[in-house]
Amino acid sequence: xxxxxxxxxxxxxxxxxxxxxxxxxxxxxxxxxxxxxxxxxxxxxxxxxxxxxxxxxxxxxxxxxxxxxxxxxxxxxxxxxxxxxxxxxxxxxxxxxxxxxxxxxxxxxxxxxxxxxxxxxxxxxxxxxxxxxxxxxxxxxxxxxxxxxxxxxxxxxxxxxxxxxxxxxxxxxxxxxxxxxxxxxxxxxxxxxxxxxxxxxxxxxxxxxxxxxxxxxxxxxxxxxxxxxxxxxxxxxxxxxxxxxxxxxxxxxxxxxxxxxxxxxxxxxxxxxxxxxxxxxxxxxxxxxxxxxxx
Amino acid sequence: xxxxxxxxxxxxxxxxxxxxxxxxxxxxxxxxxxxxxxxxxxxxxxxxxxxxxxxxxxxxxxxxxxxxxxxxxxxxxxxxxxxxxxxxxxxxxxxxxxxxxxxxxxxxxxxxxxxxxxxxxxxxxxxxxxxxxxxxxxxxxxxxxxxxxxxxxxxxxxxxxxxxxxxxxxxxxxxxxxxxxxxxxxxxxxxxxxxxxxxxxxxxxxxxxxxxxxxxxxxxxxxxxxxxxxxxxxxxxxxxxxxxxxxxxxxxxxxxxxxxx
Numbered sequence: 001x002x003x004x005x006x007x008x009x010x011x012x013x014x015x016x017x018x019x020x021x022x023x024x025x026x027x028x029x030x031x032x033x034x035x036x037x038x039x040x041x042x043x044x045x046x047x048x049x050x051x052x053x054x055x056x057x058x059x060x061x062x063x064x065x066x067x068x069x070x071x072x073x074x075x076x077x078x079x080x081x082x083x084x085x086x087x088x089x090x091x092x093x094x095x096x097x098x099x100x101x102x103x104x105x106x107x108x109x110x111x112x113x114x115x116x117x118x119x120x121x122x123x124x125x126x127x128x129x130x131x132x133x134x135x136x137x138x139x140x141x142x143x144x145x146x147x148x149x150x151x152x153x154x155x156x157x158x159x160x161x162x163x164x165x166x167x168x169x170x171x172x173x174x175x176x177x178x179x180x181x182x183x184x185x186x187x188x189x190x191x192x193x194x195x196x197x198x199x200x201x202x203x204x205x206x207x208x209x210x211x212x213x214x215x216x217x218x219x220x221x222x223x224x225x226x227x228x229x230x231x232x233x234x235x236x237x238x239x240x241x242x243x244x245x246x247x248x249x250x251x252x253x254x255x256x257x258x259x260x261x262x263x264x265x266x267x268x269x270x271x272x273x274x275x276x277x278x279x280x281x282x283x284x285x286x287x288x289x290x291x292x293x294x295x
Numbered sequence: 296x297x298x299x300x301x302x303x304x305x306x307x308x309x310x311x312x313x314x315x316x317x318x319x320x321x322x323x324x325x326x327x328x329x330x331x332x333x334x335x336x337x338x339x340x341x342x343x344x345x346x347x348x349x350x351x352x353x354x355x356x357x358x359x360x361x362x363x364x365x366x367x368x369x370x371x372x373x374x375x376x377x378x379x380x381x382x383x384x385x386x387x388x389x390x391x392x393x394x395x396x397x398x399x400x401x402x403x404x405x406x407x408x409x410x411x412x413x414x415x416x417x418x419x420x421x422x423x424x425x426x427x428x429x430x431x432x433x434x435x436x437x438x439x440x441x442x443x444x445x446x447x448x449x450x451x452x453x454x455x456x457x458x459x460x461x462x463x464x465x466x467x468x469x470x471x472x473x474x475x476x477x478x479x480x481x482x483x484x485x486x487x488x489x490x491x492x493x494x495x496x497x498x499x500x501x502x503x504x505x506x507x508x509x510x511x512x513x514x515x516x517x518x519x520x521x522x523x524x525x526x527x528x529x530x531x532x533x534x535x536x537x538x539x540x541x542x543x544x545x546x547x548x549x550x551x552x553x554x555x556x
Contacts, residue, residue, distance in 0.1 A: 039462075133465075154458050155420065155458070155459045156459045156460075156461035156462055161461055161465070162461065165461060194419055194420070195419060195420045195421050195422075196459075196460070196461045197421035197426050197427075197430065197460045197461065198398060198421060198426075201305075201398075205328075208328055
């Protein structure tokens with residue numbers, strides 16, 4: 001893994017890339033890729049016969065085609081695989097129509113359902129995807145096929161972007177927010193404002209009152225947890241339940257969601273922010289198989 | 296007889312001094328953390344402007360989000376009541392009043408005496424409030440006071456997809472990257488917040504004339520977007536009573552009622 005980091009911008013979560021050292025892409029039959037161009041982050045996952053060969057996860061720039069290109073280039077960096085050897089690329093996410101080399105665009109809801117099935121196993125029935133600028137509650141069957149969903153993409157409350165704003169305000173690195181928010185002896189009252197703009201003013205007031213950063217973060221994490229739990233409740237939860245997206249890495253939010261639902265979410269072995277791109281790559285593989293059957 | 300009204304808003308605290316029915320002076324200070332202190336400062340500054348003595352004030356009525364913090368006041372009234380009273384004083388023909396402050400948007404229907412008949416408030420979301428324009432002025436690095444004029448120079452209508460203030464900030468940044476002119480972006484910002492407020496007004500129902508008050512009413516670009524949306528011109532207070540003082544004025548009028556005259 002390689003990391004890039006900045007000292008002053010606390011919201012900057014760590015970008016990463018990875019190659020599976022035990023795999024040789026040439027040994028496989030189907031090489032497929034998924035590119036998830038989100039509003040905040042872009043991921044590329046390359047799979048060989050449905051197994052992760054390499055991936056990248058980076059911030060989305062202001063221009064979607066560039067983001068898709070950059071994430072693909074970075075994923076392939078250091079490997080001897082080139083894009084022309086990838087048999088099918090599926091684009092997904094907010095900028096999915098702007099993936100220049102994709103053969104197909106598939107909605108991120110379908111991809112997250114499929115990706116959660118891959119990461120957490122076929123017993124998963126409810127997926128909460130907490131992304132950069134939206135939050136989705138998705139019900140899936142044992143193959144990861146979407147049966148119902150609800151989403152909030154109108155408001156930053158309950159999204160990664162909202163958390164970035166708080167990381168910046170409190171000058172706590174976004175990667176540390178979850179851990180830090182759990183360092184409170186007693187759980188404070190959640191931040192009462194829904195709107196992130198107002199929640200910011202509320203937090204400033206709490207700091208002035210003498211609250212520590214840990215306590216303010218705890219109050220915000222539990223407000224965020226409560227917000228997404230209401231979305232889940234409206235959809236209805238069937239176990240097992242799992243969380244994908246960047247916020248799935250924030251244990252402060254995850255633990256509070258678990259506490260409120262009284263349901264445990266399994267710990268991922270694979271970066272849950274990759275779920276959309278993994279789902280897309282798996283759809284890519286299925287599309288290659290379909291083409292082969294036809295010919 | 297001298298009375299005073301104070302509007303302790305979420306961003307600014309305003310004070311208005313009346314002599315009987317005559318407007319004497321007004322002042323504004325940032326609300327800050329200590330709202331009582333800010334109210335004191337706003338009041339003293341208004342008194343100085345009209346060379347009035349504090350001891351001559353017969354009654355002080357406060358209103359606004361922070362009204363409970365102001366212990367030297369004689370009494371409090373709701374913001375809605377103060378909105379209606381102040382707007383009616385300036386525009387007796389107004390039957391609908393739109394008040395857009397830093398963190399709240401309100402619409403009220405009033406009768407011929409300025410009494411409130413019905414109202415609606417948005418206090419949950421910054422998207423329709425002054426905080427939205429403020430956040431965009433930061434993202435654009437444009438002085439908020441120049442935004443109105445700049446947007447009137449725009450000849451193009453571009454849509455803003457984001458409703459949420461936080462998302463709109465990112466959208467504005469990507470519009471800058473796409474080399475969209477600042478004038479066009481600012482117009483899009485005004486159109487977006489006007490759309491939010493127009494739908495709130497329509498929910499309560501429009502009865503003419505319609506007055507627009509609150510700090511955001513000073514933004515001529517926003518007023519223009521509202522006028523375009525509604526298809527008629529809103530009444531906007533002019534000097535010496537600028538739109539952000541109307542609610543404090545309403546409180547001062549209620550104070551005058553309390554002590555007779």
